[in-house]
Amino acid sequence: MTGFLALTIAPAQAMEGDPEAGALAFRPCMTCHVTEAQPESSRAGPSLHGIAGRRAAALDGVRYSDALRAAGAAGLVWDETNFTAYVQDPVGFLRAYLGEPRARGLMLVRVPSPEAARDIFAYLATR
Incomplete structure (x- = not known):
């Protein structure tokens, strides 16, 4: 039982962000993204509902860049570390992850x- 308890508590302890602060910090992101489980949206970006632990570029019917699709195919999963690095420098992150100096994403x-x-990721992890 101790092993099970440790496994269920560890992910919550590992997250550093504040979900309440993240809800506020996410407001500018709402121009392109929603947090509801919507397979289709009129927004430019995909729904970020359930992004924590999801493989990059995994939603059907979403317009992803070739680089983000390649990163997803190479195994990129959105955890706190990858997400925070990506949203701070999308192009730099994709270039480093793929080892491709010309890689570009669509996030501007x-x-x-x-x-x-980290706060935004903590907020999204609750969605």
């Missing part, structure tokens, strides 16, 4: 700080 906005990025 950067989250200004590691703290805000």
